Amino acid sequence: MIAAISTVRRRQVIDALRRGVVPEAGLDLLAVGLDRFGPALREEIDAAAVGGAVFKAVRGEYGSGKTFFARWLAEQAKSANFATAEVQISENETPLHRLETVYRRVIERLSTATFPASALRSIIDAWFYALEDDAAAAGDVDLEDQSAVDTAVDRLLTQRLAVVGRTAPMFATALRGYRAALAAGDAAGADAVLAWLGGQPHVSAVARKHAGVRGDLDHFGALGFLQGMLVVLRDCGYPGLLLVLDEVETLQRVRSDARDKALNSLRQLVDEVHSGRFPGLYLVITGTPAFFDGPQGISRLAPLAQRLATDFPDDPRFDNPRAVQLRLPGFTLDSLTELGARVRDLYADGSEAKDRVLRLVDDTYLADLGRALAGELGGKVGIVPRLFLKKLVAGVLDPVELHPDFDPRQHFKLTVSGTELTDIERNAMRANEIELDL
Numbered sequence: 001m002i003a004a005i006s007t008v009r010r011r012q013v014i015d016a017l018r019r020g021v022v023p024e025a026g027l028d029l030l031a032v033g034l035d036r037f038g039p040a041l042r043e044e045i046d047a048a049a050v051g052g053a054v055f056k057a058v059r060g061e062y063g064s065g066k067t068f069f070a071r072w073l074a075e076q077a078k079s080a081n082f083a084t085a086e087v088q089i090s091e092n093e094t095p096l097h098r099l100e101t102v103y104r105r106v107i108e109r110l111s112t113a114t115f116p117a118s119a120l121r122s123i124i125d126a127w128f129y130a131l132e133d134d135a136a137a138a139g140d141v142d143l144e145d146q147s148a149v150d151t152a153v154d155r156l157l158t159q160r161l162a163v164v165g166r167t168a169p170m171f172a173t174a175l176r177g178y179r180a181a182l183a184a185g186d187a188a189g190a191d192a193v194l195a196w197l198g199g200q201p202h203v204s205a206v207a208r209k210h211a212g213v214r215g216d217l218d219h220f221g222a223l224g225f226l227q228g229m230l231v232v233l234r235d236c237g238y239p240g241l242l243l244v245l246d247e248v249e250t251l252q253r254v255r256s257d258a259r260d261k262a263l264n265s266l267r268q269l270v271d272e273v274h275s276g277r278f279p280g281l282y283l284v285i286t287g288t289p290a291f292f293d294g295p296q297g298i299s300r301l302a303p304l305a306q307r308l309a310t311d312f313p314d315d316p317r318f319d320n321p322r323a324v325q326l327r328l329p330g331f332t333l334d335s336l337t338e339l340g341a342r343v344r345d346l347y348a349d350g351s352e353a354k355d356r357v358l359r360l361v362d363d364t365y366l367a368d369l370g371r372a373l374a375g376e377l378g379g380k381v382g383i384v385p386r387l388f389l390k391k392l393v394a395g396v397l398d399p400v401e402l403h404p405d406f407d408p409r410q411h412f413k414l415t416v417s418g419t420e421l422t423d424i425e426r427n428a429m430r431a432n433e434i435e436l437d438l
Contacts, residue, residue: 087105372414
């Protein structure tokens with residue numbers, strides 16, 4: 001049974017599943033088959049927390065739970081007080097060959113256990129408070145003399161960002177401009193400088209001049225700014241950043257020139273992580289096997305393919321979770337039933353109709369529902385979980401709770417509409433509808 005959890009947390013998880021999306025939190029409640037990865041991943045989080053850096057590639061077919069895995073890992077990282085950011089790679093919104101755009105998305109999605117996404121302002125403010133505390137602790141500053149405090153803080157800022165300043169001096173300059181704007185009571189100017197620091201384009205020339213910065217952040221400056229953010233996070237008490245670049249397989253669908261640039265950017269990121277430039281960074285990418293093994297993926301760039309090469313044994317039980325690549329085997333009917341049982345138990349524990357839910361939606365019914373849904377999608381259990389959980393919550397558990405005379409075996413009819421499917425689910429359904437005259 002599910003351990004006791006708060007009503008709010010339970011509602012957030014159930015509501016997300018009802019909408020057919022991966023919950024933002026509470027994923028430990030639903031983690032099926034991930035225990036074997038846990039110890040190695042915790043070792044890597046611990047290594048990043050003391051100044052190391054980690055790169056990990058997660059591979060799996062659609063429906064194997066890559067996004068779920070990434071968010072589950074983010075929860076593990078947040079429990080170690082890491083900041084986290086999840087970025088969806090896409091041709092139009094976040095092309096990987098434009099690292100300045102990737103950095104901007106990172107800042108937009110930056111969160112901690114305390115601060116929700118878009119936490120940049122809270123983190124920067126906390127950093128300046130920490131610098132002031134450190135300056136006061138040194139004992140050689142008159143705290144009543146604001147000018148002396150400002151001088152001490154600026155000196156600490158320069159010291160802490162010395163390494164960053166060699167490649168991205170504008171990072172420290174923008175921070176000084178932000179603090180100066182706040183001190184002057186210029187809230188609009190401070191907002192503009194913070195936006196520029198977060199990689200936002202089209203910040204007014206007046207604001208940039210006020211802060212002493214110029215132009216927009218470019219591809220090369222983005223890595224320096226990421227390095228700077230790691231320093232700021234560490235000084236604020238966050239030992240590292242878990243950064244997830246999700247769905248990198250979308251690179252296979254872009255123009256060949258953009259694809260090659262993106263692969264080279266990925267190779268650059270891997271090399272920078274391994275070189276020690278980003279202490280505290282745990283970088284994760286997710287993609288399909290076709291991206292890692294196919295002709296339009298990493299094999300187009302031999303150096304990148306060499307860095308990510310991993311030998312997988314025939315039996316997934318003997319996979320090495322410390323390797324650069326992890327593979328998610330995907331769901332079987334048994335694991336899908338186990339997942340359904342966890343959701344049912346979670347739902348039941350918060351329901352006044354608990355006994356009826358557990359009695360009517362037993363494991364046998366869950367297996368039957370999973371089997372029937374897989375049949376609608378060409379027998380492919382691996383792509384069923386998202387739709388399975390949506391149907392289970394909205395079509396079965398809700399009616400069982402709301403209507404005392406509802407029996408899912410008699411009153412629930414499984415229907416699958418093309419409008420509720422993703423492209424991959426829709427293609428599987430179409431393939432199932434093709435009749436072959438043999």
